[in-house]
Amino acid sequence: MQPSKATLGWMYHNMVTSRKFETIIEKIYMEGKSPVFNMANGPIPGEMHLSNGQEPVAVGVCAHLKPEDIVTATHRPHHQAIAKGVDLNRMAAEIFGKATGLSGGRGGHMHLFDPAVNFACAGIIAQGMGPAVGAALSRKMQGKPGVAVAFIGEGAANQGAFHEAMNLAAVWKLPFICVIEDNAWGISVAKSAATPVKRNDVRAAAYGIPGHYVEGNDPWKIYDVAGQAIARARAGEGPTLIEVETYRLAGHFMGDAEGYRPKGEKDALFAKDPIPLMRKRLEADGTFTAAELTKMEAEAEVKVAAAIKFAREGAAPKPEDALTAVFA
């Protein structure tokens, strides 16, 4: 499957939006955290897991999805949330812990919920697998359209929840796709130290379903493979397991000294930064002119700036509202 020009434009714009969002979040996160780095301080407290470098996976998959389709993401959810169309203003506000945030400040960066586009995420490894499978079951039972995609990290494929959900999706032939973002690292533990197989797509054999590995963090290839899997799911032919090679350009979370990385790894990864690479290719093959791409970037900039402004200006939640919204 080849992306159309419009789709490529959306993909590039979306990747840039995501990167610009992460870049400004990274900056604001440090506000109030120097000279002493204390996570509790500043406008954005708590843990912060940036998605820089992993944008191709999000756009390559979500380019095929509609608002009615379901996505569950992880502790590193921003790129996927943006690609799925989560309201960027309210997402930013949630990350700032504001009353205007998606959850009024109760969730934070690891718990972004936007039911309007069927997006949710979670802080426990592989926890999104089951809910996505269940949403797929729901659609099948209701006879309603929709596929469900669970994004997880390569480290998560060693968690029991991964196995149980894959098995369930396969035995019930559900419209479900598991997309593994293989960024080669857990926190500090390399994939090779945690996983006895090189590529998790071989695990599809354990469920009798198709498995694919996509090399090179390549938006076109990801689009292709994801498109086929999603079409298959929509056609009622059951789940697919996809692993995508991608790169984590930042630390695991902010504050990570990254001492576990082999020397030179970071430089090598930055040389493969997918955003300049995509820009280059789009320009080289004549899909877009430099000016068009620059315009997309500017639009992304505006959108992100507006979201940050919305977030900054939102009121803090009333402290006592912590006691509300426990039950429906």
Place this chain on the structure above:
Amino acid sequence: MQPSKATLGWMYHNMVTSRKFETIIEKIYMEGKSPVFNMANGPIPGEMHLSNGQEPVAVGVCAHLKPEDIVTATHRPHHQAIAKGVDLNRMAAEIFGKATGLSGGRGGHMHLFDPAVNFACAGIIAQGMGPAVGAALSRKMQGKPGVAVAFIGEGAANQGAFHEAMNLAAVWKLPFICVIEDNAWGISVAKSAATPVKRNDVRAAAYGIPGHYVEGNDPWKIYDVAGQAIARARAGEGPTLIEVETYRLAGHFMGDAEGYRPKGEKDALFAKDPIPLMRKRLEADGTFTAAELTKMEAEAEVKVAAAIKFAREGAAPKPEDALTAVFA
């Protein structure tokens, strides 16, 4: 690998011992439970999961094991316990809930522990996987000989604990073998309704290790395949996943009406009862004479009768001893 005559004799004797044990347990279990079947009553209360028909798996594997090797079993553990050499008297006494039992009556039929032969079992599906892997790790770290075998049911291969333990054993290349007893049923749920692959040996691919399926509940074939896997493990070459086709001749537990079985299944299974089949073959190929086999059966009978006598005669534990042995 071909079993020697001595080994075949041990295997047959052991299978018969196990069957005779189950047969008398089955009878005694019903004492005090009629006219009203109430699990709480009689000399053997609680749930009772018989292993009739599954004896070939136990002997085919345990024929290769020494007391120092580790076995973890499930809620259906008698055949494996007997094949691993668990003290039959104290095992019977434990099933009778006596002070003379393996655990002084604290454990019961699902919690048989005999550290002298490194045997343990558990009532939670797939719970024995991790401990066996850990024991294998312990031997590797200590540089001590020994392999660890976890027996589980085919239903257990869909549990997260299965996946995590397999992965760990593979990534650490431990002397571990997982043996799945495929008796085609969970409680009432057929393998085909729970597992999207026909045979769980294909799941070995998920861990980059060898996988084998043994058809026909055949003691010779099981001996062969298990022997190779165990030799491989002893040689430091890592784990193996084996699934064995076997037959559950009894209900899931006693009291099971077995309404879920397709018509005729039970008869077909009884026609394949592995004990008369093995007897026939041993006689036919001249390994043992009818008289020798009959003698083995008689010896088994004596052994089982002695164990039951030991169990019956043991004193009940002091009720207040329920409060002891919580901590070491």
Place this chain on the structure above:
Amino acid sequence: MTIVNERKLTIARAMAEAMAQEMRIDPAVFVMGEDIAQLGGVFGNTRGLVDEFGKDRVRDTPISETGFISAAVGAAMDGMRPVVELMFVDFFGVCFDAIYNLMAKNIYFSGGHVTVPMVLMTSTGGGYSDAGQHSQCLYGSFAHLPGMKVVSPSNAYDAKGLMTAAIRDNSPVIFMFHKGLQGMGWLGTEAAANVHVPEDAYEVEIGKAAIAREGSDVTIVSIAMGVHHALKAAKVLEAEGISTEVVDLRSLVPLDRDTVRASVRKTGRLIVVDEDYHSYGVSGEIIATVCEAGDITLKAPPRRIAYPDVPIAYAHGMEQFCLPNPEKVAAAAREICRTAVPA
């Protein structure tokens, strides 16, 4: 509830009836779990459902509790109303993340923008020598953690009404049913749990305790099987001139502290009967509820009859030694009706 000639049901049948009635009026309701379809549930509470509703809506699962419980959460967030069975509560350890961290928190994490209308039903209790991984109650383990309602009926009337209320609730509800009250002879069932159950659907409000018996000398607070121990003790005590009030909590979350306090305010004496482990659980919470109220004068120190802090033994004599029973309850009542508080 004891009108002549009216039909009585077991808790198992009352549960199944509630599910069936809700399934008839709401296509979003479905049932899943291990062995709940053709087998009708190991404890009988889904018997007959598959015949009426088919295998799609009464769905046997693989032995993958994390998988199917978290799938139920996803389905619930997508408009379905799953009723899911965890066969024995003892198995919660293989799937508690899906329960306490996902099911129980997604409403909150979403700021109330999603609902999670699901019921997790699970069996509790021992007494029939099923040993340490099949006999627990774990009431405290569930009630301690926020975001899920927790109920447990002592009789079939409450079972049907609580199940109906639970299915209709937009928040997750843990429905704990005691094996010894299910009406399954093979579990040595308590006959007093089988009571009259109206045919029409009705709700029992979640979060309201019931006064199972009125009395004036001592309050016994309990839930599920413990209520029957208390009622049996109360009969014996009556003959001895001790008037016992029995509070059936029915719901641990929300906890009806008012009813508990009002009763003890009246009687001045408190016994908690709890088949769950002694420490850090239900019994401590009920005692604290009364003692912290500030306006209750106790005539004797509060007492608790709970399972001691040890794993559950297999041998009949050992297990029975540890379990609450009417005799232990009556003995405690006699003692505290004799004792006075220190000056």
Place this chain on the structure above:
Amino acid sequence: MTIVNERKLTIARAMAEAMAQEMRIDPAVFVMGEDIAQLGGVFGNTRGLVDEFGKDRVRDTPISETGFISAAVGAAMDGMRPVVELMFVDFFGVCFDAIYNLMAKNIYFSGGHVTVPMVLMTSTGGGYSDAGQHSQCLYGSFAHLPGMKVVSPSNAYDAKGLMTAAIRDNSPVIFMFHKGLQGMGWLGTEAAANVHVPEDAYEVEIGKAAIAREGSDVTIVSIAMGVHHALKAAKVLEAEGISTEVVDLRSLVPLDRDTVRASVRKTGRLIVVDEDYHSYGVSGEIIATVCEAGDITLKAPPRRIAYPDVPIAYAHGMEQFCLPNPEKVAAAAREICRTAVPA
């Protein structure tokens, strides 16, 4: 413990030192968990160990808590003494079966014929906006279930001594360390937790509470971070003429009920400070312990300052609103030192 010029350690370093010392004398001791080798543990408590002992004995694991915790049980039963890390206690839901049903019960199930000498160390606590799946304490969840000892230090001296005792114990011990006491600046650490720690190995007995401060008007019982809230409140209260005794439980299982009762017997007033959820947990148990004793006269109803029964919110203001703090403790103390019990 406050001798001049003696070295102070953080809890993180005290824990690592205890592990290192035991590893030197006993080859059976090894450490495993996620990111505990080269990274030294997310919370610093295994820092340096891999350099001295290598990757075999300081073993990074896949993200498979059920796998490696149950493997530790198997290794422990086979003669090893694993110290295993569950990175955040909040993750217990993915592996609690391995903990409460396997690790905690195998000694009992074996009739005492096997030992399970293992330590499960895990981080607790919030206050730095890590939201609802990374900020819990769950003390009650672990302490409620039989077969495992449960400790949590409030300072580095106890941390080292409890860790040493835990490693040497032949029974499983849950070692809970509060993130805010670890001595990691990025978690806004409590300086008072960094105290003098002797170089030589020593044990702090598991199951003995400490009187962290003596006083006569009110007893505050707590554990880990709560002890520091109590001590800070005590300072403020002192200036107001209220003399506060602070009991640092240190161990929840076994629970040192005697020390708690003796203190309240003396002061006649009780406050429990608990960062875990309010209901069915530590605070209820401590109150019940005092009230059921039968020989303690309270001058005012007992009070508890605990996390309300709601998931933990991300937003700073919301989380802080819910957390215990010295001000809330002091306010409660003032109130109960004013109030009298009903006649």
